[in-house]
Amino acid sequence: MAALSQFFSHLYTLTIIFFTILLLELVILVRSLASNFNTSSASDPPPLSTAHFLDLVEENIPASRFSHNTTTGSRIEPTECAVCLSMVEEGEEIRNLKCNHMFHKVCLDTWLQQDWATCPLCRTVVVPEEIVMKYRQRRNHHHHHQDQYDGSDEELIFLLSAIHGNNLHRLL
Missing domain, CATH: 3.30.40.10 (Zinc/RING finger domain, C3HC4 (zinc finger))
Structure with missing residues (x-):
């Protein structure tokens, strides 16, 4: 009976982890879309490669x-x-x-x-400064996206362990 209880406890924790990851991915997606929408306009020239x-x-x-x-x-x-x-x-x-x-x-x-x-x-x-400014736009746009969560496991484990306590480390 104790094994069954422990199994459901682990299943519950894994379900919470799954939905937390799903929620984080959705938040990242929404932030990324909002950022792209706010920073680009039809009147802006495209950044230089x-x-x-x-x-x-x-x-x-x-x-x-x-x-x-x-x-x-x-x-x-x-x-x-x-x-x-x-x-x-x-x-x-x-x-x-x-x-x-x-x-x-x-x-x-x-x-x-x-x-x-x-x-x-x-x-x-x-x-000419306008050439450098267009190139800087591309670098800033690229750098901005590097600052966002990149999906690394270490960051995710740290975040989830902070949310769910030390029980997560015993599961992994």
């Missing part, structure tokens, strides 16, 4: 290959990329900014992807 952002950077600051020799035949002094602090070598892809600062293409692209629209050295604007 990373690939599209880098295409726009390429349009504004075309990359080229580094060469120690100029067209006049005089030799350029060794140059260091101020982002990675490595020497720029012959044939590497670079970006020359209007402020006359030069960087490895990959280094400057990484800098610009961190929401910086300026030269890493002198802070001259190198990409």
Whole structure:
């Protein structure tokens, strides 16, 4: 008889856990839908993907290959990329900014992807701010969704144990 009572007790606890998980999933879904509804409007331009952002950077600051020799035949002094602090070598892809600062293409692209629209050295604007703002929208939208509950078991066990006490740990 005690075994039957314990079985129904466990069954009751598992039923409560199931319905709690179901309720949590519904709350997460409703919050997600409400968040998407409130943050997007028909007048907002769509956020930029990373690939599209880098295409726009390429349009504004075309990359080229580094060469120690100029067209006049005089030799350029060794140059260091101020982002990675490595020497720029012959044939590497670079970006020359209007402020006359030069960087490895990959280094400057990484800098610009961190929401910086300026030269890493002198802070001259190198990409129009509206491009960076559109890209920032995508990053903020993506980051916002990462902050929500991701369905990890540890968080769920902690939440349910707080709701249902220590009986849950004995079941699991």
